[in-house]
Amino acid sequence: MTTTVPRPRPNINEDIRPFWDAVKERRFKLMRCQTCSAWYWPAAYCRFHANEPFKGNMKWEQASGRGKVFAFNVHRKAFTPAFEAPYVYALIELEEGPMFGSNVIGCRPEDVKIGMPVEVVFSDVEENLILPQFRPSSIVCERA
């Protein structure tokens, strides 16, 4: 069903733009420390040691796009007509460590479970809006 009310757009500033630019190319990137290999989302200095000026030691790198459902909710009510209930908003524990908030699609809300393996899927939800959403995956990630 098409809705006439557009979805709210993500807040994109200098810090997060590389992430959303990559999403446009259907790639899922996280920020990675070039000194100790720790992963971050959103952008941050590495908290494990001293950093170079303006996070010079941090780079946006391609990530696996795999994870597990860490926590989730089922919206039985949509707060604007841009969304249609029911839908699932979940906290995905990414294989690399950080958490990422997104939708779980491709299954009924009733079938979403904590610990369920998921993988990123790039959805053309509207014209000029691609979102990194997650769907059930048969690949069980290493972490957790």
Next chain:
Amino acid sequence: MQKSLNKKFAIVGMGLLAGRFPQHSQRSLQAEAARLAIEDSGLNPSQVNGAVDLMLAPGSGSPPMETDHFPRILGLPCKMFFSIGRGGAGGVLGTVAATKFLEMGMADYVVLSYGAKDWSRSRGPEKTGIRSIEKIGHWGKPFGDLAAVSHHTFFASRHMHEYGTKSEHFGAIAVAQREWAQLNPEAHFHGRPLTLDDYMNSPMVVEPYRLLDMCMINDGAMAFVLTTAERARDLAKPPVYVLGAGQGEAMESLWWEKANYTRLAVKTAKEVAFREADITIDDVDFAGLYDCFTGEVLFQVEDYGWCKKGEGGPFIASEGIGPNGKININTSGGLLSAYYFGELTHIAEAITQLRGEAGARQVPNARVGIASGHGGEIVSPGMCSTHATLVLGRD
């Protein structure tokens, strides 16, 4: 260790306006509550020479660049004034900051005021839809994460998963606080009792939270006057002393620290506040625990140490936190059933209880009470990373 707060400062006046006030601006409500607080203390407004504007998080709800702040329109001869806020923790943070100005002699009496027009803005004549969506920060808004109830469910979801907490446990909190509200004529839900069946039958909004897991909204303001213990002695009302205060931060650990989804940042806040106040949990006669949602109460009952982590649900359901319960939690009805001014709701109730003015809901011989604040930014995947504790007491 040298104490910074313990009984050195006191709250000497309070003003409270809760309800629907579409005809008044937010700062007018703040000014009027401040006027009431000053009147309550017996001071002349010309003696009140400090003021603090208690705000929500910057940019969300409170006009940040107001030209005529409440002390100016009230005509207070202020030598010091500032705005301070961090979600539902600004009242505690403002109190701590104001004590330093009093200690330095920069002011004799400081009035702190918080205002809200949440009802007018969301349901009333100034209706703009949902309260606010930050225009900065990494919200999950394109994914439909548009309301506080959405991301707050993550905590409930994890607690249910890890500890087997059930809807009925959250319901027991909603019911207990509604019972307290029946004893508080100023509570919004006074005269409207609630059963566990009512709770279970209330519509699921964002699963696992139902409508009755969510706090209410209103317009109004809450203000109080703070001064030194010495100056507090000869005023109209018995002093309510600041015994201790503390703040804790989830950002102590990594953003994705898993334990942060089943606890609030109580540990450091409580340690510092209780050390200052020289108390243990057994000394607390009543507590106002920040209750934007029922789950936050459950987590704090565990985090403050009334029971072990994970046992909050069964503890609350069997021991009780209502008028006939084992511990006295949110005796006004709280944010769920009385009125919503962030943790100022709980500070107002603590003042009322410690003055012995709580009527039918008065906790007998109440000497020590706590009010807790919770809040901060919503930066998906983290949220509300701060917790604040204020310990108040009487002679």
